[in-house]
Amino acid sequence: MFAPGHLGELTQLVPFEMVDAVLAETGGRERRLRDLPSRVVVYLLLAAGLFAELGYRQVWARPTSGLEEPGAVPSSSALAQARRRVGVAPxxxxxxxxxxxxxxxxxxxxxxxxxxDGTTMSVPxxxxxxxRYGHQSGSHGGSGYPLVRVLAVVACGTRALLAVTFGPFKTGEISYAPQVLGCLRAGMLLLGDRNFAVRHLVTAIAVxxxxxxxRCKNSRASPRQARLPDGSFVSTMGGVTVRVIDAEIVVTLSGTSRHTGRYRLITTLxxxxxxxxxxxxxxxxxxxEIETTYLELKSTTLGGRVLRSRTPQGVDQEIFALLTAYQALRLAMADAALARPDLPADRASFTIALHTARDQVIHAAGIIADSVIDLIGKIGRAVLADPLPARRVRASPRIVKRAISKHRAKGQVDRTNYRAAIAIDVLTDPDSTTAQSP
Incomplete structure (x- = not known):
């Protein structure tokens, strides 16, 4: 009865002992031996994070299809009861x-x-x-799906998740931010957009x-304490000593049109x-890089779909299962990258890794590690065999790619991705520059 409980090759990163330990620690273990043991239910939930387009009975068919004796198929109500029994904590x-x-x-x-940075996920x-979650009001009259607000810290390059929190949409990103700062340590550099340039967060990050x-608003008043040779100047924010950098960025698209923007950055470096x-x-x-992470979760993995669960407990459980499956996949890709130090992490294809992991679940392959540990595995070899091309400098408009309505919006929108050349000027004042980089 434990045979259906696996995640293919990713089971080596989420082994049976780890799942049993969290079930014992959180009180999710069954009190008597059941046809659906808690360990099996946990792996079913993780597999559902890889097969987001399927219902739970169809997800069950994937890890059992490669077994010689798959056993009886549980009913939908049995799976629902088992998911409620396990709960969110494990x-x-x-x-x-x-x-x-x-x-x-x-x-x-x-x-x-x-x-x-943050994003949102749609729920039934x-x-x-x-x-529990609320939805977005606005031009469509609040008729959209309820939304979960998600906030994460992501390692750039590998796009591994360092910390995640989520909850009702009506709570803003600034309110959620302190919940994820516990993952930060000395030797880390946190990048953030203008939304996070508030005094109490700067102080909390520095601690x-x-x-x-x-980045902060260009109009933000920053007292100048000392001018530095590279054009930046020393200031304070929330009791923390920072450098302020003013820059002008010029983006030339395919050698024709030019777009100019002003940036003001603050840093503790x-x-x-x-x-x-x-x-x-x-x-x-x-x-x-964090926007690409959200693209991989919401578009590549979920396919733009709404989550399955119709209860808040089920939504929380489903999101943690989705994040765990994503993280396991990212760790497998990172292990493969260790064998190719000449290949940047951003050239590893998440899509190839995801589909290869799905295949291993269906074939029930690579569940138990051999006597000789293979850090790369089939997932890693598939990623290394077909890396993405070197990243090009491109620019595209920041627009809604999937409209709420199926009807064409008014007006014409240029959705072309253009090759771009970027020039950066570090400003000493609004009318002069001191450094330039083509």
Whole structure:
């Protein structure tokens, strides 16, 4: 009866002993031996994170299809009762065990670069979900699905999850942010957008020992205490000494049109010799790695679908299972990257890894490690055999890719991705520049 409880090759990263330990710790273990043991239910929930387009009975068919004796297929009500019995706590504990940067994660000048940002996930339009999470009001009259607000810290490059929190949509990202700062340590650099440039968060981040590089409003008043040779200046924010960098960025699209924007960044990296302003402005572009992470979760894995669960407890359980499966897949990709130090982490295809992991679940393959440990495995070999091309400098409009209505919106929108050339000027004042990088 334990045979259906596996995750294919990813079982080596989420082994039976780990699942049994979190079940015992959280009180999720069954009191008597059942046809659906709690361990099997946990793996079913994790597999559902890989097969987001399927109902739970169809998910059950995937890990059992490769077994010689798959056994009876449980009914939908039996699976629902088993999921309620296991609860949320074991999945939350499992994710927290896996969360963190993978071995060999790349550093920038000795710092692990990570990014903080939020997104939303749609859940079924039940009364319970609507009461718990709420939905977005606006031009469509609040007729959309209830939304869960998700906030995460992601390691740039590997896109592994370091910490995640989520809850009602009506609560803003600033209110959720303190819940994820516990993952920060000295030797880390946190990137964030203008939403997080608030005094109490800057103070809270500095207390962890991590450094920060956050964009703020260009009009924000910052007292100038000292001007530095690279064009930045020293100031204070929330009682923390910071450097302020003003820059102008010019993006030329395919050699024709030009777009100019102003950026003001604050950072606790005050050594202008070790961390020149120009290098920090360039590094800040990596903040978009977290947007790619959300794309992999919401588009590649979920396929833009609404989550399954019609109750808040089920939603919480499903999200933690989804995050755990994603993290296990990212760790498998990172293990493979250790064998190819010449291949940047962002050239590993998440889509290839996901489909290979699904195949291993269906074939019930690679569940138990051989006597010789294979860090790469079939998932890693598939990723290394077909890496993504080197990343090009491109620009595209920040627009809604999937409209709420199926009807064409008014007006014409240019959705073309253009090859781009980027020039950065570090400003000493609004009318002059001191450094330039093509």
């Amino acid at each position: 999945l939350k504990a499992l994710f927290e065990l896996l969360a963190g940067p993978p071995a060999g994660a790349a550093r920038w000048r000795g710092l692990l670069v990570c990014a903080l 339009d039940s009364e319970a979900n609507l009461a 962890t020992g991590a450094d920060l590089l956050i 005050t050594d202008h010799r070790r961390y020149p302003a120009l290098d920090l402005v360039t590094l800040y572009h990596q903040r978009w």
